[in-house]
Amino acid sequence: MLNAVPISHYLTLASALFAIGLAAVLVRRNALIVFMGVELMLNAANVTFLAFSRAFADMSGHAIAFFVIAVAAAEAAVGLAIVIAVFRSRRTVNVDEVDALKN
């Protein structure tokens, strides 16, 4: 159809979201914002799955994106529990200060 957006636009959007999530993980020191970067990367992966699912008219991408959302929820719960536990013992969420294993 003449009016449809090319799939490569969706893929570029997904790569931009992934890159921003990647930059958030690498640049920021607050563990919670690092976590938000990880969630952004998972969303970018979902957009990619769904874009290809539409390109090939195959519903498998939808099922996989469903599992990505479920796994992201489980991972967020456990990861935030870890952040809380670290904060309780070290009073910081700065990832650069949690270096007890260093040297």
Next chain:
Amino acid sequence: MSPVLAAAFPEAVLFWPLAILAVGSALGVLLARNPIHAAMGLVLSFFAVAGIYVLLAAQMLAALQVIVYAGAIMVLFLFVIMLLSLGEAELGEERGSARRIMGIGAAVALVIMSVDVFADLELESLPAGVGQRAFGTVEQVGRMLFGPFVLPFEATSILLLVAIVGAVVVAKAKI
């Protein structure tokens, strides 16, 4: 959804505002000083991405995105941020300039490389199967989950149980 809309007006009218909103609020997450502002930016990004899912004829996933991601995961994030009282006292500078430049440089390089790859892809934007009213509905996702993907579906239930128990055990003050 989307194939019906495409007959009436250009899909780009919806795509570009949603895409710019998604990327802009993601940049807000990257740049915000206050973690609560970052969380709000992420919520906005999730809503914009849910709109993108609707354009991709993924209605069920769009609803799940709003309910689970924006509605549950981000609420959990906000609870934790407020529990740790991180709103006011910010935690010092970000990483030194060298590491910051390398991090942002890696991200920019990724986008440039992927745009280069995507330019060569020959993908149909609206194949015939997407035009069916049933594409992307709850019924079709359900058929997938109880058909080819029944094993990951059952494994996900075990994963969620493990995550619940693990989160409670790790976050408790005294076990």
